[in-house]
Amino acid sequence: MLKKFAVLLLLLAGAAQVGTTRLRAGELAFLIERHALDNGLMVLLIPDHSAPTITIQVWYRTGSKNEQPGITGISHLFEHMMFKGSKKFPRDKFDRLVNGNGGINNAWTAFDNTTYYEVMPSDKLDIAVALEADRSRNLQINEENLNSERNVVINERLWRYDNSPFGAIYEALYNNAFVAHPYRWLPIGFRSDIDAITLEECLGYYKIHYAPNNSFLVIAGDFDPAGAMKSVKKYYGKIRAEKAPPAVTTIEPEQRGQKRIDYYKVAQLPAVMAGYKIPAGNDPDMVPLRVAAKVLFEGESSRLYHRLVYTEQKALFVQGSASVTEDPNLFYVAAQAVPGADMAYVEKAIYEEIDRLKEEPISDRELQKARNQMEAEFIDGMQSNEDRAVQVGYFEIDTGDYSNIYSYPDKIQAVTAEDVMRVTARYLDERSRTVINLIPEQPKAPDAAAAGQ
């Protein structure tokens, strides 16, 4: 049974002036067709014939959220294993069919999803679908290629997190902010777990999570929808649905007091990263929280940049955003002091500006500025087929329904100054805050000589 409906996506330009709500319709019009196979695979098609390219993305509804201690990082390690080939398409054949046809491919792993993609010339859609369908079920991996890929992933971890001050405190923030929910580790996983994951664990993970009923396709670009669905049915149609993977039921308990961690690492300058508990991606409060982040951080005229980087010249940078994921995540803030500046002052100033949002309504102009910034960001994020597919895919993952993308531009315009006051007062509360305080230390200076500096 094929379920099909198409909706014309009219993303409206926002108000140019304060007070107007709608300008003109049809500035952006993309068609998203939804199909579903009997085995539960959802397929979203976004045709656009302006350039001879197609993007196919396979979104598996699994990420580090679906792991447990002992196998943290398995989603990401397994993502690497997905490039090891099958009987029909051994590794080198797979790569040759993509690159040798003018395409590129890659993948990424996040808290809630693992996504694979090919960007190919438009006449190569069928090959890309064949390759993705095949490796979703017929992957052949062994101890040898698992061990060599494990070392690749260890090098990735050393590079992104262990040898980078900001990578390190970003990981520390999640490790400390969450006590129960699996967002407490990052998709890269803990080092000892990466070392210990077994082939059997990988195969078990694969069978449960890589089923058609636990994934969806987004295909965007220069293709004929009927032809694309013919390829999808040809390669995916015979794959069986599996029992649904266990749901992640853990709810992070309420945090009832600030957590503050002193984190010592070799670094040139002190820094702070803080996170507040915020609701899930589908919560209506997320839109005003994103507006609050724009007011604080976006552009050189934003409140915190203008105060700390420009006027007072205490911070090298200050940034932050509301992290949107399927389960409740963090509103994070990060700043680094310029040489000689007092990090404690920078941190205090950040909290002052956050508190000000709770106490005074933002001006009409600031509200309109934030709306304009979010509108422009949204439209810029629709530039390429790949960008569009990513946005649509993340609406599905984060909010539970891709079609929420239709109403997002209107939701941005509907946010009021009172909404911003209400959500900042409710969520950006010291009690739910976790702070990682990066304290630079000298390399290898255990004796007293270095302590005085």
Place this chain on the structure above:
Amino acid sequence: MKKLLVTLLMLAAFQLALSSDVKLPPITEDTLENGLVVVAIENHELPTVTMRLIIRSGSAFDPADKAGLANFTADMLRTGTATRSATQISEEIDFVGGSLGASADRDAINVSCGVLLKHLDTGLGLLSDIILHPVFDTTEIERLRNQTISGIVQAKDDPNSLNVKGFNKFLFGEHPYGHPVVGTESSVAAVTRDDIAKFYDDFFHPNNAFLVVAGDIAPQEILGKVNQAFAEWKQAEIPELIIPPPSNPKGYKILLINKPDATQTQIRFGHFGITRQNPDYYPFMVMNYILGVGFTSRLNEEVRVRGGMTYDIRTQNEWHAMRGAYFCNTFTENDSTMSAVNAALRVIRSMREAEVTDEEYTDAVNFYSGYYPMTLETPDQVAAEIIKVKLYGLPVSYIQDFTQNIAKVTKADILRAAQKYIDPDNMVFCVVSNADDVAEGLKKLGDVTVIGVDEL
């Protein structure tokens, strides 16, 4: 199903794909009365406009003791004009959700602005104002100087940034490509307001610039607006840059930057590369693809996939006005440093020893034939390609003919390019690591100079 795929495999293996047609949006080029060339790229898919004004002078034009001057001048543009303060500029561009900024690279300064179409006049007004009427206020200079130096200090935490800095200094020496675009702590400290004003007066003229406008525009209308905005800009004689070419490395010279807390080693080694004017440009491109670009390259296969020694390894030629570096870059755990370097060197040497295989050759040519047209999907991508053509004086037909020129390359050309442009016995190495872990091994390779992160 099975049969179809077999046929496809055979096609990929034995036949060169027909070069794909590049599909470009309408592009017009006009010259204003003052000589400013304006290229308009018309693409109505989204209601956005990007404007990029290119000044044909970058950090290569920094005076020897004022490294970072081009970048400093570029950064100053947003900090105030005759009629707008830095804060007013920020407020105006942020209010419309646009972007406005200037940055330097070795060969050019790029001043750019992106806005939704309905805010085009605001964007163009700001762009032309910061280009035509900057005031270089001394308070703003000191603010920016502190900011820039803080950034240089912070970058010492980044092993890759240290590696790039050390490698360029060691390879290029006194040649202006040897200093960081952003400058050094001491050179940025030495920049004066007069230096900035002089750099601006010397190089910011319409005959040393061009403007590319891409997006949801009508070319005639945009030309009228641009003409009005830039009409007062005056031509002037532009100082010429005469620089003797740097000398090639002899043997192996190794710079080890000691970062005692590093548990992973950053490695970059190589020598000088080629420019786009080189007649072997296309053979070199294909040769380099097979050696060290992308996931199917020989280096990736050997060092990452088979060796498990890194997350990333690649070779890259810096395409600049003068010869840049041609280098290999990777990172690995400290104790596999020498295995990774030696494996990479073996693979690099293999390129000179025999012709590439039929499979490698076909895949590389087919990759570019299919991939290149896809890199021209968005108006911003087309703008970037047009800027490349104009800045580096490439033939007008460069974009249209690219895939055909790639298809003309033969296996013999690739071997010739490898033998001519890879010199595995004469290279500069820069390694960032804990010297205690890697110095002994590196000494077996050649002379090692060890410095601290503050000595760069």
